[in-house]
Amino acid sequence: MKKIKSVNVIINDMISLHHYKPLKNFILYKEFLKLMDLKHQHLISKIFIHNNILNIVTFHSVGYQDLNNDDTKNNIKVLIKIFTKRFLNTPFDKVNTIKIFSQRYREKQNFIQDEKKTSYVELSKAQFKNPFKNKKLYTQFEELRAKINDL
Numbered sequence: 001m002k003k004i005k006s007v008n009v010i011i012n013d014m015i016s017l018h019h020y021k022p023l024k025n026f027i028l029y030k031e032f033l034k035l036m037d038l039k040h041q042h043l044i045s046k047i048f049i050h051n052n053i054l055n056i057v058t059f060h061s062v063g064y065q066d067l068n069n070d071d072t073k074n075n076i077k078v079l080i081k082i083f084t085k086r087f088l089n090t091p092f093d094k095v096n097t098i099k100i101f102s103q104r105y106r107e108k109q110n111f112i113q114d115e116k117k118t119s120y121v122e123l124s125k126a127q128f129k130n131p132f133k134n135k136k137l138y139t140q141f142e143e144l145r146a147k148i149n150d151l
Contacts, residue, residue: 025049028090035079043067045103049091054080054098064102073098124148 005013015024029047036044043063047056054076058064066072076098084093126148132138 025091028087028092031087032079032083032092035083036076040067040072049095052094052096054092054095056098056100058100058102061102064100068100073100 014020015027025048033041033044033047043058043060043066045057045059047054049055056067056076058067067076080092080095084090126145128145130138130141130145132141
């Protein structure tokens, strides 16, 4: 008789495959971020490892100043040691240095706000009957009709 695998076993088997490696790393980064102070967690935008360097990107230059002092870097190194004891064979095993950067731009979409882009063509001409007797549903349906007419 076959044993039924639990969900955790199936997910761990799938993550061990090569094309799920970025997902596995993302989960590890998230787990590492949970070890840090809540104050530092709110300052960090991204965290990743490249060429055995732990790169930390902060939202603002104030976060850069807060994380880029010697005490905080030493605390992060201690957290890496704790994390590597808990999770074996991770990219954190090979981390040599820590680099901290500040994010310059939050979103590129802020620069382009005037252009209205639609990814589809509306085929309806909003010429249909409103069958609702409930006032709330009736008004929502009419608002939807108005949005379709605006396109």
